[in-house]
Amino acid sequence: MEMSALVLLGIFFILLFLNVPISFCIGLATLGTMLLSMDLLPALTTLAQRMAGGLNSFALLAIPFFVLSGLLMGRGGIAKRLIECAMALVGALPGGLALVNVLSCMLFGAISGSAVAATSAIGSFMLPEMKKQGYDDSYSAAVTAAAATTGMLIPPSNIMIVYAIASGGVSIAALFVAGYLPGILLGVALMIVCAGYARIKGYPVGARLPLKLVFSKIAAAVPSLLMIIVVIGGIIKGAFTATEAGAIAVVYSFVLAVLVYKEVAWADLGKILLKSTETTAIVLALIATSAAMSWILSYENIPQSISAGLLALSENPIIILLIINLILLVVGAFMDMTPAVLIFTPIFLPVAMELGVSPLHFGIMMILNLSIGLVSPPVGSVLFVACAVAKVKLEQMIKPLLPMYAAMFVVLMLVTYVPAISEWLPSVVGL
Template sequence: MEYIPIIVLVLSFVGLLAIGMPVAWSIAISSVLTMLASIPALPAFTTISQRMGTGLDSFSLLAIPFFVLSGQLMNKGGIAHRLIAFAKSLVGSLPGGLALINVIGAMLMGAIAGSAMASASAMGSILGPEMEKEGYSKEFGAAVNITSSTTGLIIPPSNVLIVYSLASGGVSIAALFLAGYIPGILTGLFLMIVAMFWAKKKKYKLGERSSIKQVFKTFIDAVPSLFLLVIVIGGIITGVFTATEASAIAVLYTLVLGFAYKEISLKSLPEILLDSSATTAIVMLLIGASMSMSWVMSYENIPQNISSLLLGISDNKIIVLLIINLLLLFVGIFMDITPAVLIFTPIFLPVVTKLGMDPIQFGIIIVLNLCVGLCTPPVGSVLFVGVGVAKTTIQKVIKPLIPLFLAMIFAMFLVTYFPQLTLWLPKLFGL
């Protein structure tokens, strides 16, 4: 009897997704059906409605619409061009130089904008045509752009890490932000290594070496954009302001920067605000529905049952973490990252904490896992953006994507089994 709620939840959720129901509605309806297996209809509907509302009643969540808006302002404000120019001066002469520029540019853009899709759109539209002119295949360029864009979800500021903080019961956002730097940079480095080998194999031509003067000039041009990281992360770590307050400051700073670069005008603001509102509405609906499902799972003791099941298979930390990673990789294929974090954090966090893992480390692991899912069909949002910008097809991009996937998964396993990679910086700053 104790496994009936799990069966109802899983079957209804998978069934609704299979018939094409949007993810948010699939989560909400399957939550209601699971409650109906235990209590009468009226209390079930009332409870789910209340939990969707109270799930959004969090001061920390205010950071999400602000960071979404700052990301839109950056995407339209000419910041991407300056970051790409800086990256080109650093690595443009190396094998696969334009691919390396894409990775570094995406890491910088993602870190500033906190959005994988914004990064994929900006990098792909700017670098894609240039890579084709230099003889790179369209599919290889798209594959590099798609995978590198996800690094911005690990390197702070990251909306997904804020969502994880909420789902985990209040893990420090500042600590999560610091913990994301080394894994994010490590993932980027592995992607660059794969890109270099691929470029050598395909014999793509080398770019011109930049002089120290050019490097310095592009760096100076990029400094105002990069300074946002100092303001946001520095302010949070030193306690000058919270992550939510930092997101509002990011909006103000990027707005001023956009006007200073003359890339944003008063006429373009309504469109930017509308796009940001639409993105925020989608994210918030997903969060509300996912929080209701998390409550249902807690009410039905589903996390405890799954925890007992996993620990019953083995009490070996390496084996259990391997199983969790494989499950999360599978989940990421079929579910978007925000609801997946909200739903599976309460399930797996009790298991890993029993094994002695720090919740901060697990937050980075779950995000790294689900980033792979953003690049895979059938629901990989970053995959669709990258393919659309490159004007190619998913089938053609799969081959160059596979070695890049392996690089991302290798980085994820390193982070899983070497806690120092995530915990060193937070401990250094006393978080």
């Protein structure tokens, strides 16, 4: 087992540091480990079989649908209306534009399910406006990047679908509902940081809008927000599956973006479809190779050995969960969420269950943990998108991000050690 683990990790990290695409890192590391116990032809055959088997899931069909609906939402004028709605709700509070940024990312994440899409769509509108009001560019970019991670927890979220598959049967509907309270808690924590930061820096307070204008801005965003009720409500009520909900989300976002708001031209649909195909292909390649790696991990009994090793360190759930969190925080800084979930769920979920942690609770904890990795150097994808949108250097963002990292870690600890934050709402709706 020791040799297998060393070969697997060695090949993976060597290729990763050589800047090889991560799906190839995973696939080649898996193949190299297989060659320790079988010849080349059986190893290649097994790798192909496990990759194909990893994609043989009806639930995975939801991913291309939600990717496409997210792209349509991002380009269809939805972000602008959500920002105006957020402005009407919190714009007059201390640090108003930063709070608007956070709330807009939460609302957009609840529709698109993509942190990168939220960073790009919300950042394109909010960052120039924040600059006009005297906000520092690096701070504005940091707020956008940190707030965009709420979209990983507030459904619909593609990473929740991936975790449901990796965990071997956790309900996607239950995961979707379980993400609301942690996602809102994370957003509120970031808002508290932004309000305190605004007072220290003396950032301006927005003008209070007339009540009539507030209602009109909220009303303009209602068609976009209704998608949450239609999609999540339908899943909870059992009217359709997560995959069918994804298809409905595509139709709904198409009607809004093309026919109602008319901000996506018919000529643009080809580019949007091509982009969604490209994104889906990248995600599915990661899922396929990660499924093969999960198999070789199980074949070599590596998860069982790690589980025994962790439990040998301590039988205290507080200590073990803290160790798991610290490991995942490091993993998230170097690896994208999808392969991280697929690779480490089979390793750490059995340990968590041994400690009495439910798969639902562990899933939300894991997703929140790895969401922090999206804004952590050196690999954080959301971090680099925010840098590009704001036209600032990565090192300029680190200082304003520090209090936000602290807030995110506090929320992570709360979610880890207070299971009710994740489990209460699913139990209320009967999931």
